[in-house]
Amino acid sequence: MGLLDNVENALERGDFTELGRALQRQQMPDTFRVLLSPRVIDILTPQLGSKDIVNWIMRPRTWDIGSYKPGANFTNGETLLHLLWQDLSSRLNRKMDVAFQKVGLPATGVVLCFFEGAELSIIVGYKRSLHGVLSFRPVTAVFRPYGVFELHHLLASCSQEQRHLIKSAALSVHKLVFQRGVLTHVDRQAEDDICGPTIDTVLLGEELAVWLENQPADSRLIALEVGPGSGFLSSLLAGAECVERLYAVDLNPSAVKCTLKNLYINGASLKALTPKISVRAESFDAAEFPGRFDLIVSNPPYLPLSPDRDNQTDSEGYGLAVGGLRLCQDIINALEEKLSPRGRLLLMTSSASITEIRRLLPADFRIIPVMDGAGIRVPLDVDSMWEDSEWRKHLLLEKRIEVDENGDLWHYIQPMWIDRKPEIANCGSAGDGNSPAI
Ligand SMILES: C[S@@+](CC[C@H](N)C(=O)[O-])C[C@H]1O[C@@H](n2cnc3c(N)ncnc32)[C@H](O)[C@@H]1O
Numbered sequence: 001m002g003l004l005d006n007v008e009n010a011l012e013r014g015d016f017t018e019l020g021r022a023l024q025r026q027q028m029p030d031t032f033r034v035l036l037s038p039r040v041i042d043i044l045t046p047q048l049g050s051k052d053i054v055n056w057i058m059r060p061r062t063w064d065i066g067s068y069k070p071g072a073n074f075t076n077g078e079t080l081l082h083l084l085w086q087d088l089s090s091r092l093n094r095k096m097d098v099a100f101q102k103v104g105l106p107a108t109g110v111v112l113c114f115f116e117g118a119e120l121s122i123i124v125g126y127k128r129s130l131h132g133v134l135s136f137r138p139v140t141a142v143f144r145p146y147g148v149f150e151l152h153h154l155l156a157s158c159s160q161e162q163r164h165l166i167k168s169a170a171l172s173v174h175k176l177v178f179q180r181g182v183l184t185h186v187d188r189q190a191e192d193d194i195c196g197p198t199i200d201t202v203l204l205g206e207e208l209a210v211w212l213e214n215q216p217a218d219s220r221l222i223a224l225e226v227g228p229g230s231g232f233l234s235s236l237l238a239g240a241e242c243v244e245r246l247y248a249v250d251l252n253p254s255a256v257k258c259t260l261k262n263l264y265i266n267g268a269s270l271k272a273l274t275p276k277i278s279v280r281a282e283s284f285d286a287a288e289f290p291g292r293f294d295l296i297v298s299n300p301p302y303l304p305l306s307p308d309r310d311n312q313t314d315s316e317g318y319g320l321a322v323g324g325l326r327l328c329q330d331i332i333n334a335l336e337e338k339l340s341p342r343g344r345l346l347l348m349t350s351s352a353s354i355t356e357i358r359r360l361l362p363a364d365f366r367i368i369p370v371m372d373g374a375g376i377r378v379p380l381d382v383d384s385m386w387e388d389s390e391w392r393k394h395l396l397l398e399k400r401i402e403v404d405e406n407g408d409l410w411h412y413i414q415p416m417w418i419d420r421k422p423e424i425a426n427c428g429s430a431g432d433g434n435s436p437a438i
Contacts, residue, residue: 007034011043011076023087028180028209031087033116047077054141063137089136095183096134098265103185109172114179117206121145125165139165180209184232184262194258196229199378200299200348200413207370207415212240220244226284226298231259233297238268238277249280256281286334294340299348300327306391323384325356332360344419351412352400364424368417375412
């Protein structure tokens with residue numbers, strides 16, 4: 001029985017015992033997604049006197065334990081909201097406790113939490129007492145925060161108190177993101193050359209989590225992440241029962257350090273003697289990895305540079321993280337040899353680069369689009385686009401990117417799966433591989 005069935009049963013019967021167990025059992029929890037179900041909205045609306053999900057989340061009865069005085073009466077809807085909040089805050093509590101041991105976090109701050117990919121984001125404020133006790137409350141919630149990943153964009157729609165909390169978080173050097181049970185920390189100052197988590201990461205994370213959840217119970221996958229950056233996707237992979245071995249490689253040594261930090265925060269076993277996970281600081285070279293992979297994941301640099309700049313290697317920092325298609329090309333070139341017969345690649349692409357990706361794909365492989373193949377329109381805030389006006393004009397002319405009335409640039413990010421065409425995968429022409437078929 002799925003979580004949603006449990007929720008509907010509990011609301012109907014007024015018995016939340018089984019739902020409480022189901023919430024605890026979740027491996028890659030996506031707790032608040034149930035509030036987006038039309039059925040649940042229909043049941044909760046009359047009970048809560050409003051159809052406004054943000055209002056449901058912000059009500060003290062949802063998050064404030066002080067509301068639970070003896071004799072107080074709660075509707076089933078209120079009990080559901082409180083259970084969801086308890087699940088989220090107890091999971092945050094566990095991960096934040098480890099983060100506090102590992103990183104010098106301030107006593108107050110916020111965590112950006114994502115549900116159903118980036119459909120719903122709850123900004124959760126935390127406070128740590130002098131005795132180390134953590135408490136949480138929702139600051140605000142936002143639907144589809146595409147392009148508003150940086151918190152200052154949210155200020156306009158908030159109360160004074162919320163604004164204060166959001167401002168101090170936006171100015172904080174600590175970026176904390178929680179999705180699917182994984183907490184990711186990036187120090188915006190000390191790790192300023194690290195890319196992610198961004199909206200791309202959140203979309204890929206959701207796609208990856210859904211796929212991992214649907215693997216047969218006895219799957220033992222060998223996975224590779226190319227370019228883990230902050231390490232969010234690698235942490236998700238490391239926590240999945242079906243992943244037996246995980247490799248990650250990033251040419252930026254500080255990204256490797258950040259990935260290891262976040263693997264640690266998320267409880268991954270990093271023992272040298274019994275390695276399940278290897279993280280390497282080097283440029284991706286398929287030949288350096290043994291055997292084949294059942295799963296390759298990458299959010300690589302995906303913006304094509306003009307043909308005369310593509311050979312240059314002078315980019316650094318964020319430019320290196322997003323510019324040029326060299327890494328895409330290296331990954332796609334490695335598929336024939338490195339993907340197990342039924343293996344898959346999960347790749348982030350952009351409307352700016354999709355033409356090149358299709359061109360690079362070997363004939364035996366196919367693209368399985370995600371999100372109806374439409375992608376999501378997000379701001380294109382990258383220096384390289386402004387430094388090269390001819391190339392920008394060219395991409396605009398080809399409608400690969402867009403410009404709005406304020407002169408801001410936009411593009412569509414499109415996660416996609418790539419695998420062998422079924423007739424090729426089924427006839428076994430791709431070799432034996434070293435791991436079970438997916
Ligand atoms: C767009 S960021 C993605 C980070 C992270 N996976 C995420 O989704 O938030 C791309 C990452 O690829 C790394 N990278 C770029 N070229 C690479 C290469 N040739 N080999 C290994 N990593 C590379 C960059 O250092 C950067 O961390």
